Amino acid sequence: MRDLAVFGFMLVLVPLAFRHYFSAYLLWAWAGLISLNSYLYGFMMSVSYVQIFALICLGLLLLNKNKEKLTGTISPTSVLFVLVLVHGLLSATFAYPNLYQNWELYTNMVKTLLFCLLMPLIVTSRFRLHMLFLVLGLALGFHGVLDGLKFLASGGSHLASGIAKFGDNNHYAMVLVMALPMIFYLYRYTNGRLLKFGFLASGVLVSLAVVSTNSRGGLLSLMVVALFLLLYGKRKIAALFTISLMATLLFFLAPDQWFNRMATIQSAEQDSSFMGRVTAWKRASAIAVEHPVLGGGYHAGQAPSIFNEFRYKQGLLGFVDTPNVGYPAATHSIYFEVLGDLGFVGLFLFVTCLTNVYFLFKKILNIPQPQTMAQVWARDMAMALMAAMVAYMVGGAALSAAYFELPYILMMMMQTLHLIVLRQAPVKPKPRLI
Numbered sequence: 301m302r303d304l305a306v307f308g309f310m311l312v313l314v315p316l317a318f319r320h321y322f323s324a325y326l327l328w329a330w331a332g333l334i335s336l337n338s339y340l341y342g343f344m345m346s347v348s349y350v351q352i353f354a355l356i357c358l359g360l361l362l363l364n365k366n367k368e369k370l371t372g373t374i375s376p377t378s379v380l381f382v383l384v385l386v387h388g389l390l391s392a393t394f395a396y397p398n399l400y401q402n403w404e405l406y407t408n409m410v411k412t413l414l415f416c417l418l419m420p421l422i423v424t425s426r427f428r429l430h431m432l433f434l435v436l437g438l439a440l441g442f443h444g445v446l447d448g449l450k451f452l453a454s455g456g457s458h459l460a461s462g463i464a465k466f467g468d469n470n471h472y473a474m475v476l477v478m479a480l481p482m483i484f485y486l487y488r489y490t491n492g493r494l495l496k497f498g499f500l501a502s503g504v505l506v507s508l509a510v511v512s513t514n515s516r517g518g519l520l521s522l523m524v525v526a527l528f529l530l531l532y533g534k535r536k537i538a539a540l541f542t543i544s545l546m547a548t549l550l551f552f553l554a555p556d557q558w559f560n561r562m563a564t565i566q567s568a569e570q571d572s573s574f575m576g577r578v579t580a581w582k583r584a585s586a587i588a589v590e591h592p593v594l595g596g597g598y599h600a601g602q603a604p605s606i607f608n609e610f611r612y613k614q615g616l617l618g619f620v621d622t623p624n625v626g627y628p629a630a631t632h633s634i635y636f637e638v639l640g641d642l643g644f645v646g647l648f649l650f651v652t653c654l655t656n657v658y659f660l661f662k663k664i665l666n667i668p669q670p671q672t673m674a675q676v677w678a679r680d681m682a683m684a685l686m687a688a689m690v691a692y693m694v695g696g697a698a699l700s701a702a703y704f705e706l707p708y709i710l711m712m713m714m715q716t717l718h719l720i721v722l723r724q725a726p727v728k729p730k731p732r733l734i
């Protein structure tokens with residue numbers, strides 16, 4: 301029944317995509333994050349929805365039947381992404397043999413960054429950027445709303461693990477926390493009481509879904525995002541009220557085992573799970589020490605084929621005592637993952653991409669804008685994007701999520717927002733020379 305419903309849905313979406321390359325671009329983004337295949341069991345399960353809309357978008361761009369003037373802008377983010385692709389190609393080419401996901405991960409990065417590099421070319425106005433924001437919020441919120449409803453229906457006993465695309469419960473919690481600032485932005489900038497209530501309810505349900513993951517990293521990310529919004533947001537009273545409301549709901553709805561699980565955060569050095577992560581960080585940094593420029597290749601840090609070679613090497617963390625791990629576990633850190641896979645050069649490019657987002661965020665805040673509802677949107681969108689990136693930078697510190705597409709999309713959205721705001725910002729008159 302689900303497959304038939306999706307088949308009928310596609311009969312509507314595909315012709316819609318052919319109407320304009322921007323429609324196809326939005327559906328490309330939506331299909332990538334909603335991951336319909338994870339919810340299907342029949343003949344529609346094997347359909348590559350992302351590829352369908354990506355090919356339609358690229359075809360319409362090449363043909364340009366809409367006769368729009370396509371003018372791209374070389375931006376710092378675009379340059380960084382091209383450098384990431386070039387360096388990634390070299391790392392994959394000279395990687396250790398028998399890395400079963402080496403070229404698969406690089407190919408996925410090419411697809412992700414191609415989508416991002418096209419963004420300034422296609423998303424050229426506030427309306428288009430808002431629509432892309434809306435599509436991403438709906439796609440991500442869909443998963444959280446489902447698990448939030450299950451959490452309520454089960455009286456707090458539901459444990460959310462997420463779909464295969466997002467990884468385990470900890471990865472899923474990070475994704476949900478990244479979605480929350482986007483959902484609350486949509487709540488503020490959506491007209492109509494029913495729609496506003498829908499986004500508000502979605503925000504509450506997604507928050508409950510974070511609780512249902514039973515992830516300590518998810519809670520930590522949520523706390524850091526709340527702190528970020530309090531520090532940088534102008535509506536501090538509204539932020540405090542929202543945080544207080546969410547904390548109250550958490551206190552009454554979360555089961556006892558959740559509180560017991562969160563209490564272990566303060567004893568990380570005694571947690572075998574956390575110390576196992578540190579062991580993986582040692583292994584990844586040891587690979588980078590031996591291959592500082594290109595690293596070992598994609599997912600070298602968790603490759604069985606080279607595990608024994610680096611099993612007892614301390615890398616950069618020899619001062620930390622860790623247990624002996626007898627299997628090649630995942631690296632469990634976006635920073636150490638990139639370090640082991642792509643070397644110190646790759647880590648430098650990765651951290652530069654993350655830092656560049658913050659600099660763009662500060663630039664957008666400093667651009668002079670009349671304080672009207674119609675023009676402060678850029679600040680609020682920048683806040684939402686930066687809050688989502690903070691969730692990624694904090695939550696990802698203990699997760700293998702360096703090649704997940706959402707943060708790269710948000711990086712380019714911040715760059716695109718900056719370009720749009722620059723075009724709309726009032727021009728200061730030049731001083732007259734006497």
